[in-house]
Amino acid sequence: MKKIARDWVAVSKVVVLPLLLLPLCMLLAAGLGNQLGPDPAKALVDQTGLWAMRLLLLCLAMTPLRHITRRNFWGRYRRMLGLFALLYALVHVCSYVFLLFGAHWSELLAELTKRPYVIAGSAALLLMLPLGFTSTRSWQRRLRYRWVQLHRLIYPLSLLVLLHFFWVKKLGIQSVWPYALTLFCLLGVRLWWFFRQSAGLV
Numbered sequence: 001m002k003k004i005a006r007d008w009v010a011v012s013k014v015v016v017l018p019l020l021l022l023p024l025c026m027l028l029a030a031g032l033g034n035q036l037g038p039d040p041a042k043a044l045v046d047q048t049g050l051w052a053m054r055l056l057l058l059c060l061a062m063t064p065l066r067h068i069t070r071r072n073f074w075g076r077y078r079r080m081l082g083l084f085a086l087l088y089a090l091v092h093v094c095s096y097v098f099l100l101f102g103a104h105w106s107e108l109l110a111e112l113t114k115r116p117y118v119i120a121g122s123a124a125l126l127l128m129l130p131l132g133f134t135s136t137r138s139w140q141r142r143l144r145y146r147w148v149q150l151h152r153l154i155y156p157l158s159l160l161v162l163l164h165f166f167w168v169k170k171l172g173i174q175s176v177w178p179y180a181l182t183l184f185c186l187l188g189v190r191l192w193w194f195f196r197q198s199a200g201l202v
């Protein structure tokens with residue numbers, strides 16, 4: 001039964017991978033076709049930022065799904081979702097650096113020092129990079145229990161992304177709250193498990 005589940009998951013990844021790439025392909029096609037509106041660079045920064053956030057939340061949802069459904073296969077999508085969140089975040093930042101700022105480094109440095117949302121975004125990206133880099137099996141074997149500790153960085157970095165998003169939007173909570181609510185639920189359920197575990201209730 002386990003073997004079929006493993007193969008089934010491997011087969012499903014062949015389908016899931018192009019699905020995760022689809023938004024990026026559609027954005028790039030729209031960009032090349034001049035269909036990203038009056039400010040295509042900003043639209044690309046916004047949309048890739050949103051997809052990076054959505055994939056981060058989806059990655060965080062796999063463990064609760066595994067617990068709730070008592071099916072381990074959900075855990076096998078975490079690496080793929082995490083790496084795609086990093087891919088979209090990198091395209092997001094490259095669009096910002098090269099399209100919005102035309103790689104004017106002195107201006108970028110000024111932005112980095114004066115805009116809190118850029119500081120929060122940069123800190124989140126700096127925490128995402130080592131997680132992506134160490135997502136392979138060989139790093140998991142090499143780091144062992146420290147790998148689990150290192151990958152807990154996904155919690156503070158997802159809060160940093162939410163803060164970045166909140167500060168960017170300046171519109172307050174309107175457009176951010178669905179993401180905030182989802183993140184707080186995904187972190188809240190982990191806190192609840194942690195306290196139940198430390199109280200010896202599970």
Ligand code: HEM
Pocket residue numbers: 042045046047048049050051052053056085089092093096118121122123124125128161164165168169
């Ligand atoms: C060096 C790091 C980063 C920089 C410089 C940066 C820059 C930006 C900028 C300039 C915007 C606003 C564009 C606008 O609407 O005016 C933005 C929005 C956003 N960013 Fe980032 N970002 C960074 C990292 C990240 C990371 C790592 C994530 C997620 C994993 C992320 C997710 C978002 C989201 C969700 C938005 C809101 C998009 C929207 O409102 O439609 N950013 N970012």
